[in-house]
Amino acid sequence: MITNINYNHLYYFWQVAKHGSIASASKSLFLTPQTVSAQISALEDRLGKPLFAREGRGLKLTEFGKLTQHYADDMFAIAEEWLETTQSDTHNQVRSLKVGISDAIPKSLVSKWLAPLIDNERITNLHCIDGQQAELLAQMATHKLDLVLADKPLDSSTPFKVFCHELGRSQLGFFATQELYDLVVTGYPHSLAQCPVILPAKNSPMTNALHYWLNELNIEMTVAGHVDDSALMHALGQQGFGLFPAPIAVKAEIEQRYDVHFVGPIDNVYQNYYAFTPDRLIKDAIYSEFVRYAQKSGELPA
Amino acid sequence: MITNINYNHLYYFWQVAKHGSIASASKSLFLTPQTVSAQISALEDRLGKPLFAREGRGLKLTEFGKLTQHYADDMFAIAEEWLETTQSDTHNQVRSLKVGISDAIPKSLVSKWLAPLIDNERITNLHCIDGQQAELLAQMATHKLDLVLADKPLDSSTPFKVFCHELGRSQLGFFATQELYDLVVTGYPHSLAQCPVILPAKNSPMTNALHYWLNELNIEMTVAGHVDDSALMHALGQQGFGLFPAPIAVKAEIEQRYDVHFVGPIDNVYQNYYAFTPDRLIKDAIYSEFVRYAQKSGELPA
DNA sequence: ATTATGAATTCGAGATTTACGAATGATCAC
DNA sequence: GTGATCATTCGTAAATCTCGAATTCATAAT
Numbered sequence: 001m002i003t004n005i006n007y008n009h010l011y012y013f014w015q016v017a018k019h020g021s022i023a024s025a026s027k028s029l030f031l032t033p034q035t036v037s038a039q040i041s042a043l044e045d046r047l048g049k050p051l052f053a054r055e056g057r058g059l060k061l062t063e064f065g066k067l068t069q070h071y072a073d074d075m076f077a078i079a080e081e082w083l084e085t086t087q088s089d090t091h092n093q094v095r096s097l098k099v100g101i102s103d104a105i106p107k108s109l110v111s112k113w114l115a116p117l118i119d120n121e122r123i124t125n126l127h128c129i130d131g132q133q134a135e136l137l138a139q140m141a142t143h144k145l146d147l148v149l150a151d152k153p154l155d156s157s158t159p160f161k162v163f164c165h166e167l168g169r170s171q172l173g174f175f176a177t178q179e180l181y182d183l184v185v186t187g188y189p190h191s192l193a194q195c196p197v198i199l200p201a202k203n204s205p206m207t208n209a210l211h212y213w214l215n216e217l218n219i220e221m222t223v224a225g226h227v228d229d230s231a232l233m234h235a236l237g238q239q240g241f242g243l244f245p246a247p248i249a250v251k252a253e254i255e256q257r258y259d260v261h262f263v264g265p266i267d268n269v270y271q272n273y274y275a276f277t278p279d280r281l282i283k284d285a286i287y288s289e290f291v292r293y294a295q296k297s298g299e300l301p302a
Numbered sequence: 303m304i305t306n307i308n309y310n311h312l313y314y315f316w317q318v319a320k321h322g323s324i325a326s327a328s329k330s331l332f333l334t335p336q337t338v339s340a341q342i343s344a345l346e347d348r349l350g351k352p353l354f355a356r357e358g359r360g361l362k363l364t365e366f367g368k369l370t371q372h373y374a375d376d377m378f379a380i381a382e383e384w385l386e387t388t389q390s391d392t393h394n395q396v397r398s399l400k401v402g403i404s405d406a407i408p409k410s411l412v413s414k415w416l417a418p419l420i421d422n423e424r425i426t427n428l429h430c431i432d433g434q435q436a437e438l439l440a441q442m443a444t445h446k447l448d449l450v451l452a453d454k455p456l457d458s459s460t461p462f463k464v465f466c467h468e469l470g471r472s473q474l475g476f477f478a479t480q481e482l483y484d485l486v487v488t489g490y491p492h493s494l495a496q497c498p499v500i501l502p503a504k505n506s507p508m509t510n511a512l513h514y515w516l517n518e519l520n521i522e523m524t525v526a527g528h529v530d531d532s533a534l535m536h537a538l539g540q541q542g543f544g545l546f547p548a549p550i551a552v553k554a555e556i557e558q559r560y561d562v563h564f565v566g567p568i569d570n571v572y573q574n575y576y577a578f579t580p581d582r583l584i585k586d587a588i589y590s591e592f593v594r595y596a597q598k599s600g601e602l603p604a
Numbered sequence: 605a606t607t608a609t610g611a612a613t614t615c616g617a618g619a620t621t622t623a624c625g626a627a628t629g630a631t632c633a634c
Numbered sequence: 635g636t637g638a639t640c641a642t643t644c645g646t647a648a649a650t651c652t653c654g655a656a657t658t659c660a661t662a663a664t
Contacts, residue, residue: 004331005385007309023640029306035623037642042621047389057631057640064388071384074445075377082373083307086366087349138462141443143376160440325611337652339613344650359611359660 009043012036013051014072017065021058077143096125097286100136102150103229104200105273106246108253110149113167113294122289132228137162140278147290148276152205161279167294169270170247172206174263175254177240181261184243188264189217196224196242198233209269210245234258247271311345314338315353316374319367323360380445398427399588402438404452405531406502407575408548410555412451415469415596424588434530439464442580449592450578454507463581469596471572472549474508476565477556479542483563486545490566491519498526498544500535511571512547536560549573 012029016036019025026033044050051065061069084096097117101110110128117123129136133150140148141160154164174192176184184191192214200206207226214221224242227233237244238258246254251262275294277287314331318338321327328338346352353367363371386398399419403412412430419425431438435452442450443462456466476494478486486493494516502508509528516523526544529535539546540560548556553564577596579589 004313005381007313007381010381011306011309021640022642031622032624033641034625034643039622041642054630054641057629059641067388068384071380075380078373078377078380079307079309079312082370086369138443141440141462160436160443323611324613333651334653335612336614336654340651343613356612356659359658361612 003046005046006043009039009046010068010072011076012039013043014069014076016040016052016059017061017069017072074142081143081146096127097123097147097290098127098129098145100129100131100139100145100148102133102136102148103130103231104151104204104206104271105149106230106250106254108250108257109170109247109273112250113149113290116293117286117290122286130229137276140276143278146278147287150274150276151271153272153274154276162276163279165275165277165291165295167273167275167291169272170249172210172245172266172269172271173248173251174243174266175234175237175246175258175260176243176263177238177260179240180243181263184263185261189266190219192219192221192243196222198224198236198242198244199226200230200233200245201228202226206245206269206271210266213266213269234260245269305348307348308345311341311348312370312374313378314341315345316371316378318342318354318361319363319371319374376444383445383448398429399425399449399592400429400431400447402431402433402441402447402450404435404438404450405432405533406453406506406508406573407451408532408552408556410552410559411472411549411575414552415451415592418595419588419592424591432531439578442578445580448580449589452576452578453573455574455576456578464578465581467577467579467593467597469575469577469593471574472551473567474512474547474571474573475550475553475567476545477536477539477548477560477562478545478565479540479562481542482545483565486565487563491568492521494521494523494545498524500526500538500544500546501528502532502535502547503530504528508547508571508573512568515568515571547571 012025015025015029016022019028022033022036022040026036029036040051044052047064049064050062051068052059053062053065099110099114101107114123114126118126129139129145131139133148133152136145136148136150137154139145140162149167153166154162174184174188174197176195180195184195199210225236227236230246233244234246234254235258236242237260243263245266248262248265254260255262273294275291277291314327317331318324318327321330324335324338324342328335331338342353346354349366351366352364353370354361355364401412401416403409416425416428420428431441431447433441435450435454438447438450438452439456441447442464451469455468456464476486476490476499478497482497486497501512524544527538529538532548535546536548536556537560538544539562545565547568550564550567556562557564575596577593579593
């Protein structure tokens with residue numbers, strides 16, 4: 001007689017796999033290690049193969065264990081969202097938010113957007129991760145993220161349902177170290193020809209818009225490099241690697257944090273901001289709250 | 303003290319929600335109805351709200367129950383795939399396959415491709431569903447499908463990892479009822495101008511290629527309509543609604559089933575076939591087997 | 605209207621599972 | 635070697651799961 005899988009055992013396994021040890025997992029489960037150990041053994045017996053290899057005084061996932069963890073990750077991410085969205089008492093609503101932030105977006109802008117929600121105590125548990133837009137959307141599809149922030153809209157052909165909200169936009173400007181600043185500040189923007197620039201990824205909307213602008217003005221610049229990550233771009237800029245573009249909305253933060261100066265604006269070149277939310281109705285309240293806040297604070301220098 | 307969720311209870315709930323009644327679910331769980339009923343009640347107590355409304359002598363999901371079922375669907379779809387891919391004994395491998403088939407693909411081609419796997423007894427449990435490519439890929443991402451067949455490749459920007467395999471292609475030809483056939487068969491393809499045609503969706507690769515071909519030959523045709531679903535297109539064609547294009551690879555089936563005649567080929571216009579598989583390693587064996595079979599049988603009239 | 609049938613449920617008792625304390629090994633840090 | 639940390643084994647107590655019998659209720663049959 002083949003018995004059913006005990007999904008509680010799988011839950012215990014998942015906790016152990018996450019924590020890396022029975023001892024630590026048993027604490028967070030409010031159980032004793034013996035218990036957890038026994039349940040894991042029961043699951044292994046049921047499955048016919050070991051999930052962990054006993055190594056030294058600890059455990060190590062077997063290949064089969066790793067695979068199982070992967071599946072369990074996906075499963076319990078859904079379960080957690082289910083509980084979060086259905087168990088939170090009606091007037092206190094959801095209290096946690098997992099946000100994916102595209103590399104291209106300045107972090108200081110994000111914290112500006114999120115600040116009202118945190119100040120309000122609407123959210124007590126914020127979890128942010130970085131990454132590329134496509135990766136983040138994939139994680140949202142599998143319930144591992146609630147919200148994705150990015151600087152490009154979505155080609156309509158995305159397989160799964162996501163909603164795309166426009167948050168606003170900010171004009172771009174060039175920033176540079178003192179040394180470079182002195183070099184180009186007079187005669188801007190035509191003086192730009194004198195100096196290398198760091199640009200975002202090729203074919204990113206920002207880069208394209210920039211090239212168009214330079215073309216219009218008949219300026220030929222030296223491209224020092226293309227960098228995907230905005231934080232890295234700023235850091236390189238700080239080293240004097242070249243001028244770099246950044247949204248004017250965060251001028252103050254950029255100047256202060258990276259010890260650079262604002263050189264000048266880039267006419268008609270904007271970075272747009274979008275928020276993506278999944279096709280789930282329950283967290284709606286917090287979604288719309290976020291979007292509303294962000295759009296309001298997003299009325300940035302035109 | 304807030305207790306943990308018992309995921310076995312959730313599993314019982316899921317079964318009941320699927321079967322529509324405790325009586326039926328309890329059979330498939332090899333338990334008695336009292337037991338299942340009690341476990342469901344326990345879960346409802348833990349969650350604080352009822353999952354079912356007792357209605358007459360049966361059960362009906364509450365709104366909360368429906369939502370929960372939705373989450374449970376997603377969770378246990380993953381669990382089932384996990385068990386299927388890890389529990390199947392090593393040399394007998396996987397025996398079930400869930401295939402999503404894009405509307406645009408002629409079903410007779412699909413059955414040709416799948417036949418070897420079924421004849422071989424490699425697969426004993428085949429589940430096919432129809433739909434639009436994007437929808438199907440979304441379902442694959444959430445583990446509800448193992449394989450998707452479609453007629454267009456994928457823009458690289460798909461958020462999640464899928465592998466795209468080229469299966470082959472078939473030249474297209476026009477088909478028509480006897481009456482229309484008589485009208486256009488002489489002087490083909492220029493005679494096409496005399497007769498309305500049914501085309502696939504606007505902007506589908508097939509439609510674009512067709513327009514290009516017609517343009518080249520300087521033929522102006524009347525478009526009777528655009529139809530997404532290949533089966534529907536054939537049915538309309540059978541009614542004499544107009545000529546319709548179809549892959550020559552299934553000429554015989556089309557002629558026989560829809561009682562139409564092959565009018566003539568369309569030069570340099572092909573329908574391409576692609577198989578999409580998810581980023582999961584375990585079902586690899588059956589995937590590659592399928593792709594190999596399909597590619598072999600896909601060497602179609604050039 | 606009365607009787608059956610099919611469904612969910614309640615109750616109580618027994619079987620099973622789960623959980624813990626105590627004790628045992630095994631490993632690591634010192 | 636000593637003490638600390640971790641997983642595990644064993645035996646037992648508590649919780650739970652499960653089932654049979656009986657109950658309730660709504661529908662179906664007569």
